[in-house]
Amino acid sequence: MNAANATAISGHQQLANQLIEAIRQLAARGWTPATSSNFSGRIDAGHALITASGGDKGRLTPDDFLVVDMDGQVIGSQRRSSAETLLHTQLYRRFPEIGCVLHTHSHNQTVASRLYARSGALMLGGYELLKAFSGHATHEDSVELPVLPNTQDMPLLAARVEALMVSAEDDHLPVPGYLIEGHGLYAWGRDIDEAMRHLEAIEFLIGCELDLRRLGA
Ligand SMILES: [Zn+2]
Numbered sequence: 001m002n003a004a005n006a007t008a009i010s011g012h013q014q015l016a017n018q019l020i021e022a023i024r025q026l027a028a029r030g031w032t033p034a035t036s037s038n039f040s041g042r043i044d045a046g047h048a049l050i051t052a053s054g055g056d057k058g059r060l061t062p063d064d065f066l067v068v069d070m071d072g073q074v075i076g077s078q079r080r081s082s083a084e085t086l087l088h089t090q091l092y093r094r095f096p097e098i099g100c101v102l103h104t105h106s107h108n109q110t111v112a113s114r115l116y117a118r119s120g121a122l123m124l125g126g127y128e129l130l131k132a133f134s135g136h137a138t139h140e141d142s143v144e145l146p147v148l149p150n151t152q153d154m155p156l157l158a159a160r161v162e163a164l165m166v167s168a169e170d171d172h173l174p175v176p177g178y179l180i181e182g183h184g185l186y187a188w189g190r191d192i193d194e195a196m197r198h199l200e201a202i203e204f205l206i207g208c209e210l211d212l213r214r215l216g217a
Contacts, residue, residue, distance in 0.1 A: 008067045008076025012049050015041045016062040019049065022102075022192050027058035031106040031203070037184065040088040041192060042099045046070055048092055053082045086154045090161060091188055094171075098188050100195035104203075105184035112206045115213070116147045117181040124175065124205050132201035133175055143174040145202065150181045177202050 009016060023039050026032055037057055040050035049065045051057070067075045070093045072085040088101045116122040124130065125142030133143070148160050157180070164178065165171050176198045177187035187202055189195030 009049065009062060009065055012043055012065070012067070013062055015043065015049050016065045018192050019051075019065070019100075020060045020062070022196055023051070023057050023060055025196075026102070026104055026199075027056070029106070031104040031109075032057035033105060036105040038082045038084055038088070038103050040068075040085075040092075040101045042092055043067065045096070047075065048089060050081055050085055050088055053080050083152070083154055086158050087161065087186060090158045091186075094162075094165065097190055099191045101186065101188045102195050102199050103184060103186050104199065106203055108203060108206045108210055109179060109185040110182065112210055113147055113179040113181045113183060113185075115210075116179070117149065119147070121146050122179070122206065122209060124209070127205055127208065129201050129204055132197055135174075141174075145175045145206075146173065146178040148178060148180050150183045175202065 019039055019041050023032070026037070031037065035054045035056060038051045040048045042048050046069055048068055048070070050068050051060065052064050052066050055064050066077055066079055066081050068081055068085055068089060069075055070089045072081065072089045074081050084103060087103070091098050091101050112122055121144040123142060123144055130141050130143065146164055148157065151157050161178065164173060168174070176189060177185055179185050185199070185202060187195060187199040189198050
């Protein structure tokens with residue numbers, strides 16, 4: 001571990017280790033291909049711990065994490081954070097209750113993001129697993145998972161996410177996540193466990209919808 005980064009993340013080893021274990025599970029499922037994807041956990045009101053750009057997500061160590069402020073600037077290290085850091089910090093800035101943001105590039109997420117890009121959303125209804133999302137008490141609910149156009153312009157993408165939040169009831173999306181076309185999924189929760197539950201539920205529901213399409217249902 002380089003000395004500067006060691007100092008920056010010291011005190012956050014436990015959070016780093018919890019994230020490493022969760023990310024290892026996601027990598028083992030093939031949801032982080034070719035060093036893609038990024039993950040973060042909130043440290044406090046003004047800081048988050050986030051994976052550095054690149055690297056095999058199945059073999060992370062605490063040295064692969066950076067401390068960033070809520071503008072996405074790296075603190076205490078010369079290393080670069082992912083260009084997508086802004087999409088994590090905008091969620092922490094806006095929602096004090098969010099404690100973890102997970103971004104993956106699974107096959108299902110990528111295929112669905114292309115298939116439903118034109119309609120701008122994937123409708124999810126009639127699934128018992130909708131109960132995995134807070135505030136949804138029954139399978140009779142029908143909710144939209146938004147699909148945003150992809151761009152390398154992160155401030156523009158962040159502005160599109162902000163517009164989604166503003167248009168949502170109570171500023172909260174009914175599903176704690178969104179797809180980006182041809183790219184992947186962002187999902188979040190109060191802590192790592194809740195964010196994992198949300199991510200797994202969204203991935204499962206997307207897989208069901210894709211199978212129904214394949215079967216012509
Ligand atoms: Zn990505």
